[in-house]
Amino acid sequence: MAPTRREFLKIAGVSAVGLVLPPLATLTGAQAGMPAAGGVSQTAPGPLPALRAKRWAMAVDAGKCPPGCRDCITACHLAHNVPDFGNAKDDVHWIGLERVDHVFPAEIHSRLPESFKRLSVPVLCNHCENPPCVRVCPTQATFQRADGIVMMDYHRCIGCRFCMAACPYGSRSMNYRDPRPFIPKINADFPTRTRGVVEKCNFCEEGLARGILPACVTICKEKALVFGDLEDPGSDVRRLLDGRFSIRRRPDLGTGPQVYYLL
Amino acid sequence: MKLYDGGKIIAGIVVFLIVASVPFWYGRGKAVSPPDLKLDTPAIERLKEKLCVEPAPYMRANHMKLLSAWRESVVREGNRSYKATDGKVYKISLTGTCLECHSNKDKFCDRCHDYAGAKPACWNCHIIPEEVR
Numbered sequence: 001m002a003p004t005r006r007e008f009l010k011i012a013g014v015s016a017v018g019l020v021l022p023p024l025a026t027l028t029g030a031q032a033g034m035p036a037a038g039g040v041s042q043t044a045p046g047p048l049p050a051l052r053a054k055r056w057a058m059a060v061d062a063g064k065c066p067p068g069c070r071d072c073i074t075a076c077h078l079a080h081n082v083p084d085f086g087n088a089k090d091d092v093h094w095i096g097l098e099r100v101d102h103v104f105p106a107e108i109h110s111r112l113p114e115s116f117k118r119l120s121v122p123v124l125c126n127h128c129e130n131p132p133c134v135r136v137c138p139t140q141a142t143f144q145r146a147d148g149i150v151m152m153d154y155h156r157c158i159g160c161r162f163c164m165a166a167c168p169y170g171s172r173s174m175n176y177r178d179p180r181p182f183i184p185k186i187n188a189d190f191p192t193r194t195r196g197v198v199e200k201c202n203f204c205e206e207g208l209a210r211g212i213l214p215a216c217v218t219i220c221k222e223k224a225l226v227f228g229d230l231e232d233p234g235s236d237v238r239r240l241l242d243g244r245f246s247i248r249r250r251p252d253l254g255t256g257p258q259v260y261y262l263l
Numbered sequence: 264m265k266l267y268d269g270g271k272i273i274a275g276i277v278v279f280l281i282v283a284s285v286p287f288w289y290g291r292g293k294a295v296s297p298p299d300l301k302l303d304t305p306a307i308e309r310l311k312e313k314l315c316v317e318p319a320p321y322m323r324a325n326h327m328k329l330l331s332a333w334r335e336s337v338v339r340e341g342n343r344s345y346k347a348t349d350g351k352v353y354k355i356s357l358t359g360t361c362l363e364c365h366s367n368k369d370k371f372c373d374r375c376h377d378y379a380g381a382k383p384a385c386w387n388c389h390i391i392p393e394e395v396r
Contacts, residue, residue, distance in 0.1 A: 145341065153338045154388060188358065188395045194387035209343055 048211025053229030055148045056203055057258040059240045062121040064224035072122055072216035079215040081192040083179035092173040094201040095124040125171040125201035129256025133163035149203045159196035168253050172200045298374035306364045316347050357389050
């Protein structure tokens, strides 16, 4: 039997109420649950409020890098107790310098000036959107945070090095030996690693929690490294990327790197 | 039933039992005294109420579980503050919060861990501030 006009209106009214209610319920639920889940700002553990973003990213204005400058590497490695074993085989790095023709092999052709090919650009973990290292990690020691940072939980790392095989950018290093004796100057505010764990750049996650930008960004006198929230149209990194042509390392692999290079 | 070489076998069993039980005889009557834990660091002396983040009996029994929860909280959830049951908020940091008061790790942490035969791997990576300074 077809419903009468009165019945139809009743059903339509109830359905309309039903459509409006669920989003409201989830909204209030999310607000109530947020401090616990996100761990946001009950009291920031530092003088400055923690920096938060939807999507952290970095832009590297490689043309500004003065030849031979290693300030970002020094600052990062001092801040994070990165050991210097003094040989290439055991090398551990969070950020490094690499020649353009090695960083962008697909973009290089024989007509490019040699000076350009030999240009050194800073390379670090790309904090990929679709990180292969996270996918292969058998213990979930490497994981992706909601703000895009690909983090390592060194407590869980078993040193299998699957992540090193999976990372197409060589951003990860293994501690084949106890790194403690090889750290030039220990920074007491950050732990070291131990023998048998892999380590990599963490976008200075510990600094962001204290309201400080990454060490490599703050130390750079030329402002060649720009860091910010990609989802915020007013952020430095967005303004730079909106205005100029930028490329990423091996985008064809589908990892979605979040370090952008302006050459 | 005939036991061949019975004398040798029984003598062997007796010798084995004596050797195997030597540690028990040797240590008989000697009790290892419980560790003498020092709580006299400058930071603790300065406290008005000498309280840990949670009550001492809870900490004694469960500090490892608390530290494990702290670790998960900071590393995996990015939450760096801990609300104690009495409502006080603490910064979650092994080196910064725990060792700030218990700056005498060798007379506090180590003494009890040695006594209990516990070998935590914390210090393979985490830094003992007094060693660096």
